[in-house]
Amino acid sequence: MMAVPVRARAKRRSARQSRAQQTVQRILDAAAARLAADGLVAVTTTRLAADTGLAVGSLYQYFADRDAVLLALHQRRMAALAEMLDGDLARLPARAGWETVVDHLIDHFLAAVTEEPGYVALIRFVASRRRHDDPLAVIGALEAPIAVALRRIAAGLPPAEFDVVLRVAATMLSALADLALCQDDVKARGAMLYELRFAMKGYLARFASR
Template structure:
């Protein structure tokens, strides 16, 4: 596809049912192993959320309702441990004890701790993707940037509050290991989702400028995510976390308005 650079300030975006439907379909393919995107340096990037070559993939795929329930129980328990104590809190003994199952049952589905964290990260990414798609399936034509940010960001913020373990994957943690890899996957998917949304809003957006706007927008969202990680501490010191998030959303709206122009109504 050839992108035609335009003056971003003069760009007049429009969203209609057809374009939102197209975007919803596009995002729903994120979890597919054939999903590809163009990176800022024009190299083809393959989504790493589902990868048959992943050495940490599950040992056994569940068959039947009982098998799926057992695997979900293991992942739910791992999520609780991750939320309580981070990746260090997850081990087969702790999992088996907390889930009230045998260690052998854990090994039936996951070969090691890395496989559990990888599966947990994949499940959260699938849930986050569906959450974002649901928000975008509504008719957003004629909305200004403030309303659009509410429509997209609010479900993502609500998701993080409902799933404390996801915060560890979305924290952008540095270093190495499966948790850092999971955080990187989440980070890449969020960036690509924002970039695709910008293209829906402004189809002729120059790709270099588009990635730049997407990265700044993502950084503002990650700032909100960081506040959520500190939610209890903020509340304990009398802070207003909802007010802080609202302020960062206004910063995001102002930035988008400055670089993409006002969204015209009608």
């Protein structure tokens, strides 16, 4: 039997990986659409399989369960938020202070989670994962946009300290946003979101002058 050249094998593997990535994005697109249209309870593996034309067994080749789909959807949303925030901060004037950077971070985050239908329920779901099942995966999703802001606020931090500050800030934002967004009373929610902003600024002020 003639051996398949290494380059040909690599090309086939790359094509398979590309198709797999496309399928993952198709599943996440379907989950986002179902979440927006019918709410969190409607996002099930059975419905996602039907929405994407996949067999349920095929869907499980990409995600272990429904929870994994929802967490991946949250991670994708936070990655997109980081990209938007990066562009927004790049347009800020050089004289803009660190508090302005924090305001932009929180404004973008709140817009991302409150303006898309169904996303508040998703945030509350992933917060429950933070408390019980997979805290680092949930916090890690928030680190992408916060890292963008933190590089503007405290660019001189040594890498090891930067990572610690990033993890603490992400944990604060996740916990306080969950507390605020679970409030049904608009006034109570607004008050807690104000405290979230104040708490983030209070913590990051320690590093802004470095």
